[in-house]
Amino acid sequence: MISELGIIVLAGGLSTRMGTDKTRLPWGSTTLLGEMLRKAVLTECGEILVSINRELEESEAHIIEEARSFGRDIQLVPDTIAMKGPLSGLQSALSVGTREAYIVVSADMPWFSFHWLPSWEVHIDTFFQGELLAMVPYVGLQEYEPLAAIYKRSVLDTIQEALDGEDVSMHGILDKIPYMEMDMSEEAELYSNVNTRLSYKLAKAKSANRERSVPIVTISASQSKSGKTTVATALIKALSERGVVVGMVKSDGHGFSMDKEGTDTWKASQSGAKAVAIAGPNGYAMMVHGESMQRQQQLIRLANEMPVDLVLLESRSHGVAPIIEVVRANHNETRLPQLEEIVAVVTDIEDTLEGNTICEQFNFSEEDMERLADWILKELL
Secondary structure, three states: OHHHOEEEEEOOOOOOOOOOOHHHOEEOOEEHHHHHHHHHHOOOOOOEEEEOOOOOOHHHHHHHHHHHHOOOOEEEEOOOOOOOOHHHHHHHHHHHOOOOEEEEEEOOOOOOOOOOHHHHHHHHHHHHHOOOOEEEEEEEOOEEOOOEEEEEHHHHHHHHHHHHOOOOOHHHHHOOOOEEEEEOHHHHHHHOOOOOHHHHHHHHHHHHHHHOOOOEEEEEOOOOOOOHHHHHHHHHHHHHHOOOOEEEEEOOOOOOOOOOOOOHHHHHHHOOOOEEEEEEOOEEEEEEOOOOOOHHHHHHHHHHOOOOOEEEEEOOOOOOOOEEEEEOOOOOOOOOOOOOOEEEEEEOOOOOOOOOOOOEEEOOOHHHHHHHHHHHHHHOO
16 A cells, blocks of 8 residues: 555745755755655655755756656646645645645655654555545654645645635644544654754754764864863763763874883884784773874774764864854854854853854753753754
8 A cells, every 4th residue: 555655745845944945955965855855766655746946956856867767756846826835835736646645744854764654554554445634643742743644635625725714834734634643752753854053953963973983072162271171071970870981082282192201102102103002901092103194083083983872072173063162251252153063052151142043052050061961862862
């Protein structure tokens, strides 16, 4: 029965909170829309309809052309009713569709996948045979996700009535139709979308960390003596108490030595050894001399070799995303508006980010360090 379903990808929204077309935002080697299309063409579903009101990006067009070359049926469908949000896109797509039912999904869900389809199949069979008009995932906390659900084409009359009225919300449609609830609360992340600059930055940060051997969070500041180490050590304590094995890599722009003159390893280094290491019952250490790679590459390499769950990287200018910026009241310079990689700020300035939508804000208190630790585990890993 899965092959009898079609897929509708909604990519024609207004993106008012983002301030730009979010379906065009980069994701991997393509865009958020391109990533959703890649996932859609890998399913056993038949027809794929894309609700879209713009020209395709090159990477998006390539995905569609390649899929069509393998016989996939993909159509681009513009809205017939403007400025009505996702409901108008759904109405336009269902109006030209030929399948009895469609998986409808918004293109702004980077973690969404179709892996759940086989487990739904027996329920889909029942759905086709009954009078229900939708199958809607329950994502927990009394919330349902109507923009990642299955709808029959026969829901069109209800949609048209809504478009002729004032309530054009998808949740409003659910209030008017019979539907089957599917419990997906244990996989609620699938339905997380990106509606703001911050949610997009966090999604990119989480994606980067999941591709790394060891996740990294940078603690950074535009000036020295800001309290980077204070924040780092507080986080190490809080995260360790939560069962996370934490490592720390510190960037030192002044040069350093971990060896002592006269030791065997010092003598080996003086004799020209590029790397020396020492191991004992209480641990081991390695010193690599004169490596030509850039500082940032060195820091990432060190992090990847640590036998830990998470590495905190302390650096003024060589950190990698995601970055937590430390800002003190007596410092005039801040990089918050300039750096896309900054996802949070720790500061003693109460109004630093008043009305802000690009970073989370924390202070130096023990309570906020605990809150920051929980936030890191939820949003960055």
